[in-house]
Amino acid sequence: MTTNTPIHEAVREHYAxxxxxxxxxxxxxxxxxxxxxxYPSELLATLPExxxxxxxxxxDPITLASLEPGQTVLDLGSGAGLDCFFAAKKVxxxxxxxxxxxxxxxxxxxxxxxxxxxxxNVEFRQGYLEDLPVESDSVDVIISNCVINLSPDKxxxxxxxxxxxxxxGKLAVSDILTDGPVPSAVKQSLxxxxxxxxxxxxxxxxxxxxxxxxxxxVSVIPVFFDKATVDSAINELGDTIELKTISxxxxxxxxxxxxxxxxxx
Ligand SMILES: C[S@@+](CC[C@H](N)C(=O)[O-])C[C@H]1O[C@@H](n2cnc3c(N)ncnc32)[C@H](O)[C@@H]1O
Numbered sequence: 001m002t003t004n005t006p007i008h009e010a011v012r013e014h015y016a017x018x019x020x021x022x023x024x025x026x027x028x029x030x031x032x033x034x035x036x037x038x039y040p041s042e043l044l045a046t047l048p049e050x051x052x053x054x055x056x057x058x059x060d061p062i063t064l065a066s067l068e069p070g071q072t073v074l075d076l077g078s079g080a081g082l083d084c085f086f087a088a089k090k091v092x093x094x095x096x097x098x099x100x101x102x103x104x105x106x107x108x109x110x111x112x113x114x115x116x117x118x119x120x121n122v123e124f125r126q127g128y129l130e131d132l133p134v135e136s137d138s139v140d141v142i143i144s145n146c147v148i149n150l151s152p153d154k155x156x157x158x159x160x161x162x163x164x165x166x167x168x169g170k171l172a173v174s175d176i177l178t179d180g181p182v183p184s185a186v187k188q189s190l191x192x193x194x195x196x197x198x199x200x201x202x203x204x205x206x207x208x209x210x211x212x213x214x215x216x217x218v219s220v221i222p223v224f225f226d227k228a229t230v231d232s233a234i235n236e237l238g239d240t241i242e243l244k245t246i247s248x249x250x251x252x253x254x255x256x257x258x259x260x261x262x263x264x265x
Contacts, residue, residue: 059174077147081110
């Protein structure tokens with residue numbers, strides 16, 4: 001069973017609490033930096049007036065995706081909908097954007113924002129990345145922002161992404177990866193998992209899982225060592241004995257944010 005595991009449950013509870021308390025960012029602190037710093041100002045300027053940039057992301061998959069009018073886009077783990085709203089502007093009325101997320105509170109927020117913004121080319125579906133509620137061979141571009149690291153079955157997520165992409169389709173995601181060991185106390189913590197750190201896997205394993213399901217031309221470009229995300233995830237462990245034994249430097253060195261692209265050829 002790759003859906004509704006205890007990890008899914010912990011992640012869902014975490015993000016339901018984040019959105020219902022109107023908190024931006026993934027962890028207890030301002031983990032991802034000011035959300036506006038993730039996106040170029042020209043892109044932020046395309047947000048309809050009155051829409052706040054609620055982001056739980058760790059990068060800018062929109063610029064990475066180079067979207068064009070008329071394309072069908074799928075956002076894996078769409079959260080409050082920010083990347084879908086940017087994508088909707090880029091693909092225009094002839095295009096279509098689908099956001100999938102397992103947390104009902106996120107879907108509700110994203111749907112009500114889309115309605116308020118009068119966006120008719122965006123649809124939000126509740127579901128799991130490991131069992132996408134999307135037809136096979138129906139999507140031109142898949143985007144995702146800081147979500148795949150949260151899945152306990154990343155191979156299944158990549159297999160599902162590959163299934164729904166059209167031939168020639170592109171995957172463009174921002175995600176957290178690791179390069180080197182992460183202390184086991186951090187790895188075992190469900191709250192550190194929900195804060196986008198414990199679930200992150202080594203770069204070569206990540207690439208290996210993508211290639212194993214058929215993705216070609218996989219590229220991983222490191223963006224920044226995200227100290228704030230790490231601090232937030234570790235702080236969530238509370239004042240435990242494990243916390244005192246963790247070398248933060250070791251975690252800072254290992255965990256980073258990346259831009260990932262790959263193709264179904
Ligand atoms: C870190 S937030 C990112 C949200 C959004 N992409 C953004 O940039 O603001 C992770 C989101 O992914 C969703 N999520 C995590 N694991 C998931 C899974 N296995 N299936 C579906 N949604 C998932 C969570 O509910 C949450 O809304």
